[in-house]
Amino acid sequence: MDEKVGKFWDKYVTKKASRLYEAEKVLFEERARSLKIFYHLLGGDKAKELHITDKRFLKTSRTLLEKFSGKGKSFFLAWQDEKALYFPASLSYFDDKNLNEMHYYWLCAMLAHVNIKSNASINENKKAANFLIEKYSGFKDFHTNAEAFLLERYPELSTIKPLNEDLLDDNSYPNPLWIYPSHSSNTMLLDFDDEEEMGREDGKKDKTEELKMKKKAEQINDDKETDGLLLFLPESLMSLMEQVNVDRQENDSFDEDALYNAEDLDEITLGKKDANLASRIKMDLDISANSAEDYPLGKGHFRDEWDYKKESYLKNYVCIKPQISIYVEAIELPKRLEKMMKKIHSELDLMELDRIKIDNLPYGDELNLDTWIDYKGHKNHSNHPQRFFQSYKKKTRDMATLILADISLSTEAGITQDIRVIDMIKDSLMVFAESLQRLQDRFSIYAFSSIRNKKVNFHIIKNFKEKYSDRVRGRIDLIKPGYYTRLGAAIRESAKILEKQQSANKLLLILSDGKPNDVDRYDGRYGIEDTKKAIEEVKQKGITPFCITIDVEAKEYLPYLFGRNSYAVIRDAKKLPKVVTEIYMNLTR
Amino acid sequence: MSNTYYLAQSNEVELFEAAASMNLPILIKGPTGCGKTRFIEAMGEKLGREVYTVVCHDDLSAADLIGRHLIDENGTFWQDGPLTKAVRNGGICYLDEIIEARKDTTVVLHSLADYRRVLPIDRTGEVIEAHPDFMLVVSYNPGYQNVLKGMKPSTKQRFISLSFNYPKPEIEKEVIIKESSVNAAIAQKLVNIAGEIRRLSDSDIQEAVSTRLLIYAAKLIVKGFDPYQACMHSIVESLSDEDDVLEVLQKLISLHFTKSA
Ligand SMILES: Nc1ncnc2c1ncn2[C@@H]1O[C@H](COP(=O)(O)OP(=O)(O)OP(=O)(O)O)[C@@H](O)[C@H]1O
Numbered sequence: 001m002d003e004k005v006g007k008f009w010d011k012y013v014t015k016k017a018s019r020l021y022e023a024e025k026v027l028f029e030e031r032a033r034s035l036k037i038f039y040h041l042l043g044g045d046k047a048k049e050l051h052i053t054d055k056r057f058l059k060t061s062r063t064l065l066e067k068f069s070g071k072g073k074s075f076f077l078a079w080q081d082e083k084a085l086y087f088p089a090s091l092s093y094f095d096d097k098n099l100n101e102m103h104y105y106w107l108c109a110m111l112a113h114v115n116i117k118s119n120a121s122i123n124e125n126k127k128a129a130n131f132l133i134e135k136y137s138g139f140k141d142f143h144t145n146a147e148a149f150l151l152e153r154y155p156e157l158s159t160i161k162p163l164n165e166d167l168l169d170d171n172s173y174p175n176p177l178w179i180y181p182s183h184s185s186n187t188m189l190l191d192f193d194d195e196e197e198m199g200r201e202d203g204k205k206d207k208t209e210e211l212k213m214k215k216k217a218e219q220i221n222d223d224k225e226t227d228g229l230l231l232f233l234p235e236s237l238m239s240l241m242e243q244v245n246v247d248r249q250e251n252d253s254f255d256e257d258a259l260y261n262a263e264d265l266d267e268i269t270l271g272k273k274d275a276n277l278a279s280r281i282k283m284d285l286d287i288s289a290n291s292a293e294d295y296p297l298g299k300g301h302f303r304d305e306w307d308y309k310k311e312s313y314l315k316n317y318v319c320i321k322p323q324i325s326i327y328v329e330a331i332e333l334p335k336r337l338e339k340m341m342k343k344i345h346s347e348l349d350l351m352e353l354d355r356i357k358i359d360n361l362p363y364g365d366e367l368n369l370d371t372w373i374d375y376k377g378h379k380n381h382s383n384h385p386q387r388f389f390q391s392y393k394k395k396t397r398d399m400a401t402l403i404l405a406d407i408s409l410s411t412e413a414g415i416t417q418d419i420r421v422i423d424m425i426k427d428s429l430m431v432f433a434e435s436l437q438r439l440q441d442r443f444s445i446y447a448f449s450s451i452r453n454k455k456v457n458f459h460i461i462k463n464f465k466e467k468y469s470d471r472v473r474g475r476i477d478l479i480k481p482g483y484y485t486r487l488g489a490a491i492r493e494s495a496k497i498l499e500k501q502q503s504a505n506k507l508l509l510i511l512s513d514g515k516p517n518d519v520d521r522y523d524g525r526y527g528i529e530d531t532k533k534a535i536e537e538v539k540q541k542g543i544t545p546f547c548i549t550i551d552v553e554a555k556e557y558l559p560y561l562f563g564r565n566s567y568a569v570i571r572d573a574k575k576l577p578k579v580v581t582e583i584y585m586n587l588t589r
Numbered sequence: 590m591s592n593t594y595y596l597a598q599s600n601e602v603e604l605f606e607a608a609a610s611m612n613l614p615i616l617i618k619g620p621t622g623c624g625k626t627r628f629i630e631a632m633g634e635k636l637g638r639e640v641y642t643v644v645c646h647d648d649l650s651a652a653d654l655i656g657r658h659l660i661d662e663n664g665t666f667w668q669d670g671p672l673t674k675a676v677r678n679g680g681i682c683y684l685d686e687i688i689e690a691r692k693d694t695t696v697v698l699h700s701l702a703d704y705r706r707v708l709p710i711d712r713t714g715e716v717i718e719a720h721p722d723f724m725l726v727v728s729y730n731p732g733y734q735n736v737l738k739g740m741k742p743s744t745k746q747r748f749i750s751l752s753f754n755y756p757k758p759e760i761e762k763e764v765i766i767k768e769s770s771v772n773a774a775i776a777q778k779l780v781n782i783a784g785e786i787r788r789l790s791d792s793d794i795q796e797a798v799s800t801r802l803l804i805y806a807a808k809l810i811v812k813g814f815d816p817y818q819a820c821m822h823s824i825v826e827s828l829s830d831e832d833d834v835l836e837v838l839q840k841l842i843s844l845h846f847t848k849s850a
């Protein structure tokens with residue numbers, strides 16, 4: 001009996017002491033994306049992340065009831081440092097969900113306006129609050145209501161004692177409408193220019209990634225063994241690479257490098273023939289088919305890299321390893337994409353109606369009245385070229401597009417429980433290929449990932465020569481997240497391929513989920529500068545680069561890398577497949 | 590003395606006058622709705638020259654610019670196009686959205702846009718020397734949809750370039766007031782909203798709010814529309830199709846103009 005009463009009492013006290021409204025609670029998680037955009041709207045630093053804060057301890061006098069129940073010692077407060085903004089995981093101070101939501105926006109706006117170096121003093125908070133109240137009538141209403149409500153429920157609120165400057169020692173309840181100083185409020189501003197510093201910062205993350213890398217690297221070594229076996233099959237390989245000149249007389253051993261001299265990457269005839277190869281290898285070696293694997297085309301070749309510190313190129317510094325999947329299964333367009341594809345097709349068909357008129361023909365589909373009247377208007381008919389006809393021709397767009405997909409490890413990241421970024425990239429490639437096929441525009445697809453300058457894996461999914469087919473789809477389907485993103489090297493390689501195309505318009509479309517990085521110094525300013533340089537080279541070659549990137553972090557460097565109008569950020573990765581095609585259509589309209 | 594209202598953003602008026610006096614052609618770059626067309630109209634009035642505007646598109650032919658033979662009861666006769674009219678009689682020929690035109694159309698401009706200042710007309714065999722008051726002005730919007738189109742360098746390098754952007758807040762505010770006769774407080778809010786949304790444009794949305802849209806909003810408000818609704822219809826909806834962006838923009842508007850229940 002006593003026990004029961006005790007429990008009941010305990011419950012009563014805790015409930016009474018908690019002055020929050022559970023039912024009206026608003027979660028940070030559900031608002032995080034909106035808050036981030038809002039923060040940018042108010043001029044907040046785009047490089048900052050938004051996070052959930054942990055509890056902060058403040059010395060406060062608690063009400064008798066709170067002391068009783070042991071509540072009220074620590075609080076979730078809003079604060080910021082140089083890298084991020086920190087919000088409470090949920091807010092439920094108010095008895096109205098809208099107000100609790102507005103509370104988040106208020107904190108976000110406050111964070112955009114309090115000066116981070118001023119240590120979030122009371123005066124700074126007041127200044128920012130007054131500014132917001134002045135400028136936004138919505139915040140004015142919110143603040144008036146919120147303050148009245150809070151004061152009534154929390155008579156011990158900080159605002160009551162505005163004289164005390166040092167908030168952390170303030171002996172009263174923290175004001176939920178205010179921004180509090182960061183944990184280590186006298187941390188020096190980080191020097192963001194210093195790469196070494198940055199490297200150490202992320203040391204922990206790197207280690208776990210490195211572990212994964214190691215595992216992968218081992219797998220790759222296994223692959224190499226198999227490659228060794230394949231070396232004994234020059235005949236069948238030759239049939240695959242028919243079009244490539246290999247001088248066998250001179251060098252009797254099979255020279256893989258000849259298969260892949262940079263220039264030849266696009267010459268290799270793919271498609272049917274690798275099926276051929278697969279089956280022959282299967283026959284000859286009795287390796288189980290069905291298990292696709294990457295087959296290296298040559299030992300690799302070298303490309304330059306830009307060292308911004310030295311302001312010069314490091315000659316032949318990066319090794320590009322071209323490869324292609326063999327034993328590929330031909331697959332049809334996945335069911336999940338059918339509906340989207342249908343819709344895009346009908347849009348594309350409208351575009352196809354675009355016809356161009358050709359004038360001044362000696363014969364043709366119809367009479368061109370303008371030329372006829374010109375002729376009539378001429379005094380001297382004999383001098384006039386008698387070309388009165390016009391014809392319509394379907395517009396050939398004279399486009400060559402190379403789509404370069406970043407398949408680094410980070411694309412392993414999940415968007416939802418069972419969809420990863422890489423899945424969206426793969427779907428995008430399929431939809432994109434399908435669309436360009438429909439438009440009869442020329443295109444090729446490559447994917448890449450890197451491990452240092454030693455190895456930039458450059459996967460051929462479809463080159464310009466090969467026809468789009470179920471097999472290409474099979475190759476897309478086989479794409480797996482790889483290692484890092486040595487973007488500059490991959491761009492240079494792509495430019496080499498595009499350069500050789502005859503089309504009038506050349507487009508390099510880069511699909512990426514983040515910034516250039518690698519395990520070496522490429523992660524940071526070095527990588528950014530090399531990529532920027534590579535992009536400049538692309539432009540000089542008369543190729544238009546365009547980057548489509550998925551928003552996973554701040555994208556401040558994008559305009560710096562690609563130029564103001566040469567990139568697009570997709571904030572919702574699930575929309576990528578649709579958007580990639582839309583962007584292409586817009587670009588080439 | 591001139592009727593068209595134009596408030597200068599910086600030194601563009603002086604530059605235009607200088608170019609006009611030296612017979613140099615002008616290229617104006619700028620986002621949509623920032624006042625390019627308005628500027629040319631105002632300059633035409635100021636200099637007392639007629640403005641012949643041609644909005645370019647990919648079906649525009651050289652004949653649309655230069656002219657063609659037409660028929661009447663007496664047979665065929667030659668009709669000057671807008672370009673030829675301006676070349677003959679003096680005036681400003683303004684080619685809006687020049688990069689929408691095909692390149693084989695715009696080559697007819699070459700001989701006009703350099704020191705020669707002549708327009709050869711193949712169809713009549715005529716070569717017209719440009720009137721001293723003839724001036725060529727072209728404009729385009731360097732948005733991302735246009736990265737592939739560009740202009741031929743040989744065309745581009747014949748022009749003096751003026752780069753337009755959305756006006757500074759004080760100027761934009763005044764323009765809004767003048768154009769819509771909305772009160773200063775509301776104009777200020779609209780300018781504040783625009784300033785905030787334009788901050789987003791790079792990473793979060795592709796379009797930016799134009800001065801034109803702000804004037805639309807102001808006009809709706811003057812008509813008696815609730816400011817929140819006016820902004821939603823004129824500014825927000827046209828900027829993005831992404832739900833979370835729309836939600837935040839909506840929030841932003843509601844903070845400036847409290848929703849009337
Ligand atoms: N400096 C200014 N002075 C006066 N009015 C202006 C000014 N800037 C913009 N406007 C107003 O903005 C409106 C849109 O401008 P305008 O039509 O000239 O845009 P534009 O740059 O030609 O756009 P587009 O590229 O879409 O043709 C004008 O009708 C005018 O009301």
Ligand SMILES: [Mg+2]
Nearest residue numbers: 625626627685
């Ligand atoms: Mg205009």
